[in-house]
Amino acid sequence: MFAKHPILGNVKIEWKKCQTKNQACVWCGELMDKGFHEAMLTQEVKGKKVNLWVHAGCLYSLGEALQTDHPQMMCSRIKKNKSAGGIKCLHCDEAIRKNARVVTLDNSSDHIKMAKSIQIHEDCSSDFGHRLQNPIVK
Numbered sequence: 224m225f226a227k228h229p230i231l232g233n234v235k236i237e238w239k240k241c242q243t244k245n246q247a248c249v250w251c252g253e254l255m256d257k258g259f260h261e262a263m264l265t266q267e268v269k270g271k272k273v274n275l276w277v278h279a280g281c282l283y284s285l286g287e288a289l290q291t292d293h294p295q296m297m298c299s300r301i302k303k304n305k306s307a308g309g310i311k312c313l314h315c316d317e318a319i320r321k322n323a324r325v326v327t328l329d330n331s332s333d334h335i336k337m338a339k340s341i342q343i344h345e346d347c348s349s350d351f352g353h354r355l356q357n358p359i360v361k
C-alpha cells in the first residue's frame with residue numbers, strides 16, 4: 224500500500240518525489256537528491272505555501288530532537304522563538320498566535336536565497352517528534 228502521508232491525518236507532511244537539488248534537508252543540512260521520495264512539509268504563510276524537505280532517513284533523528292527540551296542545540300536549522308503569528312501549527316493545525324512560543328524549522332542550508340521557515344507550537348513539538356519517529360512507510 225502506498226501511504227501519501229507519513230503521519231496519519233496530517234496532510235501537511237507528504238511523501239513526495241523531490242524535484243530540486245537546491246533545497247537541503249532540515250535535519251542533516253545536506254542538499255536533497257532529485258528523484259527520490261522524501262518527506263515534504265508544507266505550511267501556508269500569508270496565503271503562500273512554504274515547503275521544507277527532510278530525508279526519509281532523517282525523520283527519526285529530527286523526531287528525537289523535537290522530543291528534547293533543547294532541539295536547537297542539536298541542529299542549527301531548529302530554533303525556539305516567538306511567532307509573528309498568522310499561521311497554523313504544522314502539527315495540530317490550530318492557529319499560532321502572535322508571540323506564541325514555537326519551534327521553528329528553517330532552510331538556512333538551502334542554495335535558494337528565499338528564507339523559509341515552518342512553525343510548530345512549542346507544546347506540540349514533543350508529540351509531533353514522537354510521530355515523526357514512527358512514520359507510515361511510503
Ligand SMILES: [Zn+2]
Binds near residue numbers: 249251
Ligand atoms: Zn537529511
Ligand SMILES: [Zn+2]
Binds near residue numbers: 314315
Ligand atoms: Zn500545535
